[in-house]
């Protein structure tokens with residue numbers, strides 16, 4: 001029995017109890033342990049393959065607090081390295097992405113090829129170096145593992161991780177429902193937003209699949225859409241979701257191994273989505289049932305740092321923890337390659353309307369995260385609660401809805417929208433507990 005970890009995450013389904021201690025969101029010491037025991041020990045999302053599509057493309061990313069570089073060499077092979085010069089450690093690029101045949105260190109100009117090989121040491125011939133110098137390895141330090149699934153590139157600093165496909169497990173079917181939307185594949189719409197919020201990274205992990213907050217935190221969005229439609233204003237052409245139609249919908253929650261979770265809601269107004277604009281071709285290609293699931297609202301969280309949300313629009317959202325109460329977000333709009341210009345324009349308008357940092361919803365959420373972090377300073381309250389909402393409906397494996405969509409969930413439930421399950425958060429904290437347990441081994445409570 002590991003006393004501290006069992007107090008931090010209380011997971012006793014036999015007693016109908018699941019709760020997470022507030023220290024998990026507020027303790028700088030626990031944050032440091034999360035970086036070493038979670039981010040540096042498991043698969044972490046790094047980049048979308050389209051961002052490094054051509055030879056010599058690169059993108060700078062992070063595994064927890066460690067800077068990494070994902071490159072494609074001239075032969076087309078993907079690589080992942082620590083973004084740190086072997087001389088004195090400077091980052092080899094401070095740019096977020098680009099195309100370069102050579103990484104020249106800004107400090108003393110040691111240079112590296114995109115395959116990580118050291119190409120030159122400035123003024124080596126005049127350096128009076130000992131003969132042993134050439135016997136050492138100065139190539140960029142590679143990540144222990146680098147793999148991709150359907151365009152999503154993940155890296156790990158530890159070799160002791162399962163193959164990526166196994167790590168993603170049943171959640172792969174939900175990735176497929178995104179990546180199969182385009183007959184010619186999917187791409188990131190050019191541009192991205194980067195923003196920070198002053199709260200813990202797990203606020204975003206939970207919120208990325210939180211149906212319970214929609215009718216509370218986003219009331220203004222709901223009212224604005226209703227009023228636009230009533231007045232047939234120009235902005236009603238954005239075709240944003242009328243939440244009042246969602247209230248009667250069917251919804252579900254899914255639990256997967258390794259910390260992943262998802263929620264879905266039947267889309268009562270599928271015609272609002274740009275994907276619906278060419279529905280006949282979509283149905284002909286993927287079948288009516290999968291097409292319907294592509295049009296449903298589905299939010300997937302892949303532990304620990306990436307989300308595919310397909311709701312008001314389709315986004316890829318990456319979480320970068322900075323410190324215990326600072327988190328940096330990167331958000332991209334995902335789209336079928338070659339979709340008609342009007343559909344693309346509609347997609348961008350919908351993205352701006354809801355998800356963009358200047359939109360009507362993301363500021364609601366980030367302001368709430370900061371309110372939570374402020375409220376969590378009240379340490380006497382002990383635990384975060386509510387992780388049992390939906391518990392009596394949850395069943396092992398995939399229920400009829402999940403199985404019908406080909407989703408091999410570990411556990412699942414289906415109910416009316418108003419159920420607003422919180423079951424999908426349990427895998428986050430089970431995986432958190434599994435990875436963090438060694439940090440508390442032998443430490444008395």
Ligand code: FES
Pocket residue numbers: 085086087088089090105106107108109110
């Ligand atoms: S730190 Fe890179 S060349 Fe000196």
Ligand SMILES: [Fe+2]
Pocket residue numbers: 207213217218361364365
């Ligand atoms: Fe939200």
